[in-house]
Amino acid sequence: MLPSSTVENYLKALYQAEATLGEKALVPMGQLATAVRVAPGTATTMIKALAESGLVKYEPYLGVRLSPAGTKLAALVLRRHRLVEQFLVEVMGMSWAEVHEDAEQLEHVVSDRLIERMDAMLGHPSVDPHGDPIPTADGDVESHQYDSLLTCRLRTPVKMIRVADQDASFLRFLEEHNLKPGQSIEVELRDPAADSVQLRTGDDHRITIGTKAASKLLIEVV
Amino acid sequence: MLPSSTVENYLKALYQAEATLGEKALVPMGQLATAVRVAPGTATTMIKALAESGLVKYEPYLGVRLSPAGTKLAALVLRRHRLVEQFLVEVMGMSWAEVHEDAEQLEHVVSDRLIERMDAMLGHPSVDPHGDPIPTADGDVESHQYDSLLTCRLRTPVKMIRVADQDASFLRFLEEHNLKPGQSIEVELRDPAADSVQLRTGDDHRITIGTKAASKLLIEVV
DNA sequence: TCCTATATTTTGAGTTGTCAAAATGAAACT
DNA sequence: AGTTTCATTTTGACAACTCAAAATATAGGA
Numbered sequence: 089m090l091p092s093s094t095v096e097n098y099l100k101a102l103y104q105a106e107a108t109l110g111e112k113a114l115v116p117m118g119q120l121a122t123a124v125r126v127a128p129g130t131a132t133t134m135i136k137a138l139a140e141s142g143l144v145k146y147e148p149y150l151g152v153r154l155s156p157a158g159t160k161l162a163a164l165v166l167r168r169h170r171l172v173e174q175f176l177v178e179v180m181g182m183s184w185a186e187v188h189e190d191a192e193q194l195e196h197v198v199s200d201r202l203i204e205r206m207d208a209m210l211g212h213p214s215v216d217p218h219g220d221p222i223p224t225a226d227g228d229v230e231s232h233q234y235d236s237l238l239t240c241r242l243r244t245p246v247k248m249i250r251v252a253d254q255d256a257s258f259l260r261f262l263e264e265h266n267l268k269p270g271q272s273i274e275v276e277l278r279d280p281a282a283d284s285v286q287l288r289t290g291d292d293h294r295i296t297i298g299t300k301a302a303s304k305l306l307i308e309v310v
Numbered sequence: 311m312l313p314s315s316t317v318e319n320y321l322k323a324l325y326q327a328e329a330t331l332g333e334k335a336l337v338p339m340g341q342l343a344t345a346v347r348v349a350p351g352t353a354t355t356m357i358k359a360l361a362e363s364g365l366v367k368y369e370p371y372l373g374v375r376l377s378p379a380g381t382k383l384a385a386l387v388l389r390r391h392r393l394v395e396q397f398l399v400e401v402m403g404m405s406w407a408e409v410h411e412d413a414e415q416l417e418h419v420v421s422d423r424l425i426e427r428m429d430a431m432l433g434h435p436s437v438d439p440h441g442d443p444i445p446t447a448d449g450d451v452e453s454h455q456y457d458s459l460l461t462c463r464l465r466t467p468v469k470m471i472r473v474a475d476q477d478a479s480f481l482r483f484l485e486e487h488n489l490k491p492g493q494s495i496e497v498e499l500r501d502p503a504a505d506s507v508q509l510r511t512g513d514d515h516r517i518t519i520g521t522k523a524a525s526k527l528l529i530e531v532v
Numbered sequence: 533t534c535c536t537a538t539a540t541t542t543t544g545a546g547t548t549g550t551c552a553a554a555a556t557g558a559a560a561c562t
Numbered sequence: 563a564g565t566t567t568c569a570t571t572t573t574g575a576c577a578a579c580t581c582a583a584a585a586t587a588t589a590g591g592a
Binding site: 127129137149 | 557
């Protein structure tokens with residue numbers, strides 16, 4: 089029984105929620121319902137069905153967690169999503185700000201044959217345009233823990249690795265200021281009162297962004 | 311109200327049935343049901359709904375015909391299908407025998423933005439890998455009437471234009487014998503008793519095929 | 533015309549995924 | 563402990579799509 093697009097979306101949402109909530113945590117129903125954009129009761133119904141088929145572990149009133157089988161399936165959906173995004177940017181010349189919506193649809197229909205063809209054309213990339221890691225065909229992911237521009241040391245050169253947000257207008261903003269994976273950056277100042285973070289980019293531009301935005305830009309010390 | 315994949319498939323099937331049945335003919339329910347692979351009663355139900363929303367004209371017990379609105383919608387589905395096929399062959403290097411299934415899925419989810427990007431990358435092609443014409447973004451198609459290898463004059467050089475069949479194994483057979491659009495061919499002999507047609511191709515190979523196969527190879531006198 | 537074969541439609545039912553709103557459980561604050 | 567608050571689950575209903583099988587219409591032949 090291959091999973092419907094709907095099921096794939098639930099699994100993907102759980103996978104991503106677990107990634108930010110931490111491994112062992114249960115994902116609360118409300119959060120899941122919000123993520124897949126359905127009413128709370130709908131999520132409950134769906135999750136009970138998924139628990140029935142062994143893709144998740146469901147603890148009534150507490151939350152859900154992916155089973156090993158569910159985790160693998162979710163990783164494969166994410167693999168398709170991210171390879172498609174990389175393909176749309178690298179091969180089709182689209183902007184990284186506009187590929188998410190298309191990938192969201194395509195991830196459910198691209199065949200194995202097609203996805204492996206894309207993978208080969210792209211030279212088996214390890215990350216997508218946003219720096220998100222691409223799971224292997226077996227569902228394995230290399231997961232690192234990165235600091236963000238909110239938590240890294242001041243006045244220390246770092247390199248941008250990943251953007252933890254898919255919002256198109258945010259990505260367009262980043263693109264305009266050349267804030268994409270690979271860019272070198274230094275945090276000059278953080279002002280908690282102003283809720284702001286001042287940056288200097290490798291190409292010597294200065295930008296001030298909010299702390300919430302800063303927390304979404306993941307980096308590595310060079 | 312944008313049409314579901316299911317509706318798009320019904321419209322597409324009607325469009326193609328009308329193309330082979332002739333313009334004014336009504337498509338019988340049984341034929342439609344077979345084409346979309348559902349039980350006869352299912353097709354009746356669906357068609358009544360489509361008639362309700364003005365996409366088809368339904369004559370109980372006689373058959374269905376696309377309305378102008380339905381025709382346009384169907385042509386756009388076909389445009390997406392054929393551009394995707396051309397893309398899979400030209401850009402992704404897939405065989406023309408294996409692109410149909412993938413295109414069948416992708417045609418329902420590729421966005422306008424993406425399909426126009428493909429169209430541009432391909433240089434606005436007028437036909438797909440099988441020689442089928444690609445409708446414009448307005449839903450206009452250039453439709454020619456071609457002779458086939460079954461009906462053309464004997465011992466007269468002709469050029470292959472189009473294959474009127476998407477069956478993967480048939481296409482693989484054609485590929486093996488270099489029988490694709492553009493190839494020049496001569497019919498040497500037709501043997502009604504043996505139900506066969508003998509060909510000589512431009513690269514000087516001889517092949518004998520059945521009349522049914524021959525009728526699917528559309529040609530033009532050079 | 534009558535009868536039969538075939539195509540089509542109707543009926544009753546099932547599946548998947550969804551919602552709104554009522555009911556209930558858990559937690560939190562006096 | 564009692565009560566309010568919030569999240570979660572239950573309930574009843576609906577929309578889209580499907581089928582099998584019964585009922586009916588049409589067309590063709592005797």
